[in-house]
Amino acid sequence: MTASYLRAAFADSVDVTVVESRRIGTIGVGEATFSTVRHFFDYLGLSEADWMPECNGTYKLAVRLENWRAPGTHFYHPFERMRVVDGVPLTDWWQKVGESDCFDRDCFLIPWLCDAKASPRYLDHRLFEQDFDEDPDRPLYRTTLAEQNTQFPYAYHFDASLLADFLCRYAVERGVRRIVDDVVDVRLDERGWIEHLVTREHGDLTGDLYVDCSGFRSRLLGDALDEPFISFQDALPNDRAVALRVPVDTAVEGIRPCTTATAQDAGWIWTIPLYDRIGTGYVYAGDYCEPEEAERVLRDFVGPAAADLEANHIRMRIGRSRRAWVNNCVGIGLSAGFVEPLQSTGIFLIQHAIEQLVRYFPGTDRDPVLRDTYNLSTARAIEGVREFLILHYRGAARVDNDYWRDAKKRAVPDDMAMRLEQWQSKLPDNDTTYPYYHAFEPYSYVCMALGLGGIPLRHPPALDLVDHRAARAELARVREQARKLVETLPSQVEYLSGLR
Numbered sequence: 001m002t003a004s005y006l007r008a009a010f011a012d013s014v015d016v017t018v019v020e021s022r023r024i025g026t027i028g029v030g031e032a033t034f035s036t037v038r039h040f041f042d043y044l045g046l047s048e049a050d051w052m053p054e055c056n057g058t059y060k061l062a063v064r065l066e067n068w069r070a071p072g073t074h075f076y077h078p079f080e081r082m083r084v085v086d087g088v089p090l091t092d093w094w095q096k097v098g099e100s101d102c103f104d105r106d107c108f109l110i111p112w113l114c115d116a117k118a119s120p121r122y123l124d125h126r127l128f129e130q131d132f133d134e135d136p137d138r139p140l141y142r143t144t145l146a147e148q149n150t151q152f153p154y155a156y157h158f159d160a161s162l163l164a165d166f167l168c169r170y171a172v173e174r175g176v177r178r179i180v181d182d183v184v185d186v187r188l189d190e191r192g193w194i195e196h197l198v199t200r201e202h203g204d205l206t207g208d209l210y211v212d213c214s215g216f217r218s219r220l221l222g223d224a225l226d227e228p229f230i231s232f233q234d235a236l237p238n239d240r241a242v243a244l245r246v247p248v249d250t251a252v253e254g255i256r257p258c259t260t261a262t263a264q265d266a267g268w269i270w271t272i273p274l275y276d277r278i279g280t281g282y283v284y285a286g287d288y289c290e291p292e293e294a295e296r297v298l299r300d301f302v303g304p305a306a307a308d309l310e311a312n313h314i315r316m317r318i319g320r321s322r323r324a325w326v327n328n329c330v331g332i333g334l335s336a337g338f339v340e341p342l343q344s345t346g347i348f349l350i351q352h353a354i355e356q357l358v359r360y361f362p363g364t365d366r367d368p369v370l371r372d373t374y375n376l377s378t379a380r381a382i383e384g385v386r387e388f389l390i391l392h393y394r395g396a397a398r399v400d401n402d403y404w405r406d407a408k409k410r411a412v413p414d415d416m417a418m419r420l421e422q423w424q425s426k427l428p429d430n431d432t433t434y435p436y437y438h439a440f441e442p443y444s445y446v447c448m449a450l451g452l453g454g455i456p457l458r459h460p461p462a463l464d465l466v467d468h469r470a471a472r473a474e475l476a477r478v479r480e481q482a483r484k485l486v487e488t489l490p491s492q493v494e495y496l497s498g499l500r
């Protein structure tokens with residue numbers, strides 16, 4: 001991702017060389033993305049028809065969270081911003097006048113599309129949202145600053161290995177030099193800057209800037225430059241995963257356009273539907289569950305289809321490098337930090353880091369302010385993701401074993417402790433959520449607070465004093481629009497088959 005993006009940004013002005021080991025594989029997971037990823041493909045000039053069929057790509061419109069409140073329950077966190085009625089978010093209204101106990105289906109369209117396994121695009125490629133954005137009958141109500149443009153309504157699932165191959169070809173075709181070799185040593189100069197890399201077969205490699213994409217090994221940033229690592233494990237204890245790749249006949253099963261995160265006794269299981277198989281894995285805390293037990297739970301969850309499949313056991317390093325950019329080395333990806341896969345933020349953090357690197361790219365004078373600003377921005381993004389993920393464990397109503405009970409006792413960042421109190425009196429909004437860019441907006445926090453069920457909530461008292469007819473009309477409109485969409489959109493299988 002980094003090499004292709006730098007090439008797309010700077011073309012021939014910057015020479016990019018990628019060193020990739022044949023001996024050391026990639027992590028092999030990372031198949032669900034966040035809705036911002038669309039900007040990455042757009043930037044590279046790639047259409048969905050260019051890459052999705054090659055990478056078994058599918059659409060992801062939401063995360064479906066199962067069993068976080070209690071066994072048998074579920075709710076969606078959709079890529080769909082909140083509607084606002086008379087200056088008040090629809091979910092606040094829903095607390096007061098909602099007619100069912102499903103905030104997600106009452107306030108958003110996307111949960112309906114997920115249940116129907118629908119495509120977000122019509123067969124003529126129109127995006128479903130265009131239907132009602134241009135509805136001339138739609139009243140505007142009294143808008144406020146809280147009302148913004150609609151968020152892009154989907155992300156993707158893809159086969160991570162196939163996408164890595166695809167991007168490799170993309171980059172090499174555009175002039176990136178690729179060396180298949182092992183970096184066996186990193187030599188520093190007297191200032192502690194990287195002077196050159198020593199490879200097994202290609203001798204010494206010298207550059208102006210070294211981007212460490214070596215995964216959890218953090219070969220340059222952590223090993224060679226010895227940059228301290230700040231662990232998030234005190235707040236987020238999951239440090240292991242076991243994964244399976246399960247073949248499915250999607251023509252028969254259909255493809256649900258969402259990632260599912262199913263809470264378990266010591267973590268949660270992801271289910272990521274691709275075009276030709278399902279990626280699944282149990283993310284768990286080693287302090288609460290042994291790897292053999294985790295694998296057994298995952299195999300039971302998958303059922304007979306798991307019988308002959310090989311499990312991939314992974315140790316995770318949760319936290320971040322104190323600085324991601326040190327001297328002439330920038331860590332991007334797992335080498336710089338990771339906050340467990342819940343809500344699919346690994347690739348988002350990579351994309352964000354790459355965009356920031358382009359924005360703050362060093363000149364010949366090596367202005368340290370650019371580096372420091374980059375470090376501040378990337379640290380804030382990952383800290384924000386940490387906060388959002390802590391909410392999942394803290395806010396889940398489950399307290400049925402030590403893992404879930406302990407989650408309620410773990411320390412949270414000071415500001416977040418204050419925010420948790422604020423949310424009990426009024427659902428999260430711009431003033432009461434993490435203030436720096438980290439991809440998640442207040443509506444995402446609202447979905448979690450309402451869906452997880454463990455935080456006592458109440459509607460704002462002001463809603464007892466105002467006319468709620470417009471809000472009721474909007475709630476009815478959601479249902480009507482959802483009904484029409486489910487009737488008219490093709491299934492995801494049908495649409496993606498047509499793309500091939």
Ligand SMILES: Cc1cc2nc3c(=O)[nH]c(=O)nc-3n(C[C@H](O)[C@H](O)[C@H](O)COP(=O)(O)OP(=O)(O)OC[C@H]3O[C@@H](n4cnc5c(N)ncnc54)[C@H](O)[C@@H]3O)c2cc1C
Binds near residue numbers: 031334345346
């Ligand atoms: C269990 C799990 C699930 C995840 N799920 C998601 C998800 O659903 N969505 C999401 O966005 N993210 C997810 N992630 C994160 C995502 O997988 C990573 O962010 C992404 O794959 C990028 O990894 P990477 O390139 O940093 O490291 P890796 O994939 O580990 O790649 C490291 C590369 O460095 C090379 N290398 C290492 N050492 C050397 C050396 N000495 N010499 C030469 N080359 C070397 C290797 O050959 C390899 O190519 C998940 C992560 C984990 C652990």
